[in-house]
Amino acid sequence: MKNYLNVLGLILLGSLVISCGDEKKNDSEESLAENEAETAEIKTNPLKEVYWGDTHQHTGNSFDVYLFGTPNSTPETAYRFAKGEEVVSPTTGEKWQLSKPLDFLVIADHAELLGSIALMYKDTPGIADTKTGKTFLEISPEPEEEGMQKIYDIINYAAFDQPNDANLTSKDLIGDFGGDKVRMAWEANIETAEAHNEPGKFSAIIGWEWTSNNGGANLHRVVFMPQDGDVAKQFIPYTALESDDPESLWDWLDETSARTGADFVAIPHNPNISIGLMFPEVRLNGQPIDEAYAKQRMKWEKNVEITQIKGDSETHPALSPNDEFADFETYDFALTPDGTRPDPTMADYVRTGLMRGLELEKKLGTNPYKLGLIGSSDSHTGISAVEETNFAGKGQHDATPEQRPHPTGLGSSKGWDMGAAGWVGVWAKSNTRQDIVDAFQRREVYATTGPRITLRFFGGFDYSEADANGNNMVQTGYDKGVPMGGDLKNTDGKAPTFMIAAMKDPDGANLDRVQVIKGWLGADGKSKEKVYDVALSGDRKDGSEKVGNTVDLETGKYTNSIGASELKTLWTDPDFDASQRAFYYVRVLEIPTPRYSLLDAI
Structure with missing residues (x-):
């Protein structure tokens, strides 16, 4: 039934609980550097609110969006759509609107050739009259589908110095369409973000995507920062044309952060198509992972995108x-x-990456894959429309039901292979750039495949039933333990206890169950995993009993006559062993709901 029903509607949460080793400071309540005058006018909550956003939105400044036939998708439209305004869809020309606004957005256009294709078709001197510009304009004098697809293919080969019909190289692309050539588009993106940033109401966070595609392995990273345009204008985004090795990106982040004061966050996205290179044991240069690699990676990459339009990457x-x-x-x-x-x-x-991280930590002393979990869209339509009842597709090629049985241009995939996902929920004191990014830095974030389920997850050694069911659960959670993303150190062999509370999306489906996924390192040095059902809706005692299904395949409607609007539990690991390293994360499942492909079919 997978093709017709969104049978999970699942949320994924990352929280790493370490049973031995160095104690980590709980910085969830650390004060944040804020402008005094600005803070006085902004709603703040020391116990934090959940803010919803998309860190992975593309517009026509991305070469692939333009070449796939959506040149009219602009950052301006993307921000207005995210804020809940009705806009004209860049792909269909129809009016489109989110059911509920987002709280923040990162426009993560590809740094490679940023804005250059649009400038080429505007006959911009220094771009249109270069070797690359002349070659592309000869192939496709006007922005027409067949010619632009040829240009797209050439770029994908030339970027990594592979044979291509135009005999172009990465050096050609950098010299003709890169470097200072992208500054115009980069600074225009910055100005648009500044215009739409409204501290306390909506955070327009400045960022981009570094798009390494090493031998077809997707090693892309979305990079963003809390600082404003004055800082962002001091650099041009680093590109995979300069190096497709993530270590080179981290080196650039080190240097640029030291020079400008930018506090970057780098997030690997959809590792499900990284062909084994996203969580490696051997570096791209052929050398084994060492402690220096692990520490540098953890400095910049504290989270991973676990779900998006190109599928789910949990397991x-x-x-x-x-x-x-x-x-x-x-x-x-x-x-x-x-x-x-x-x-x-x-x-x-x-x-698998989290489990491999435990194995490497035993060898290196540092875990390179200790990660919070986020979701985002990777939309190439210029709008973050990823609701099952309001899905705009990945890009121009799968924007409508009529197009979805056909290839998307991404390998041999078709439109219905795409998933309507996802968002990231962020626990922050206020809706400002700094507070939102600080939440990513401490991993107090979680992923959803669409439903805006409110989820709290705390770990400690002294929680009680009264704590979990009392009116001060959140305060107690922070006072006596750590929130999602935090580390615990076991000091006396006592098993950790977790307080978990999940509330349904107010406009969505009831909840089926709450699960805890545990990974640990066995005595043999090999990692293992187990899934625990820790809270079930109804009077079920065993998770093998299904919640049921109210979806009508003829109408695409469902009812909330089954499931629960809220699930709360206090859970202690019955298999805890203080000698073992372990991680835990929560997975919340909805009752069955209609997938967008069912609605397409109807």
Whole structure:
């Protein structure tokens, strides 16, 4: 039924609980550097509010968006849509609107050739009259589909110095369409973000995407910062044309942060198509992962995008055969030139990455894959429209039901292979750039495949039933333990206890269950995993009993006559072993709801 029903509507949360080792400071209540006058006018909550956003939105300044036929998608439209305004869809020309506004947005256009294709078609001197510009304009004098697809293919090969029909190289692309050539588009993006940033109401966070595609392995990173345009204008975004090795990106972040004061966040996205290179044991240069690598990676990459339009990256049935919900929005296509499909048994999924991190930590003393979990869209339509009842597709090629049975231009995938996902929920004191980014830095964030479920998750050693069910659960959660994303150090062999509270999306489906996924390092040095049902709706005692299904396949409607509007629990790990390193994260499942493809069919 996967093609017709969104059977999970799941939320994923990352919280790393370390049972031995160095104690980490709980910085969830640290004061944040804010402008005094600005803060006085902004609603703040020391116990934090959940703010919803998308860190991965593309507009026509991304070369692929333009070349796929959506040149009219602009940052201006993207921000207005995210704020809840009605806009004209850049892909369909129809009016489109979110059911509820977002609280923040990162426009993460590809740094590579940023804005250059649009400038080429405007006959801009220094771009249109270069070797690359002349070659592309000869192939497609006007922005027409067939010619632009050829240009797209050439760029993908030339970027990594592979043979292509135009005999272009990465050096050509950098010299003709890169470097200072992208400054005009970059600074225009900055100005638009500044115009739409409204501290306390909406955060327009400045960022971009570094788009490494090493041999077809998707190693992309979205990079953003809390600082304003004055800082962002001091640099031009680093590109994969300069280096497709993440270590080079981290070196650039080190240097640029020291020079400008920018506090960057780098987020790897959809590792499900990284062909085993996102959570490696061997670096791209062939050397083994060492402690220096682990520390530098953790400095910049504290979170990972676990779900988005190109499928879910939590786990896969081949990796987690005992997890009945492992086969959710599986996307088994890659961006390889020869169409090679990714091998799911390789470390392409987040749960495997978290487990591998425990193994590496034992060898290195530092865990390079200790990650918070986020969701975002990777929309290439210019609007973050990823609701099942309001899905705009990945891009121009799958924007309408009529187009979705056909190829998207991304490998051999078709429109209905895409998933309507996702968002990131952020626990922050206020809706400002700084507070939002600080939440990413301490990993107090979680992922959703669409439903805006409110989720609290605390870990400690002294929580009681009274704490979990009392009116001061959140305050107690912070006072006596750590929130999602935090570290625990076990000091006396006592098992950790978790307080978990999940509330349904007010406009969405009831909840089926709450699960805790645990990974730990066994005595043999190998990591293991287990899924626990910790809270069930109704009077079920065993998670093997299904919640039911109210979806009408003829109408696409469902009812909330089953499930629960809220699930809360206090859970202690019954299998805890103080000698073992472990991580825990929460997964919340909705009752079955209609997938967008069912609504398309109807």
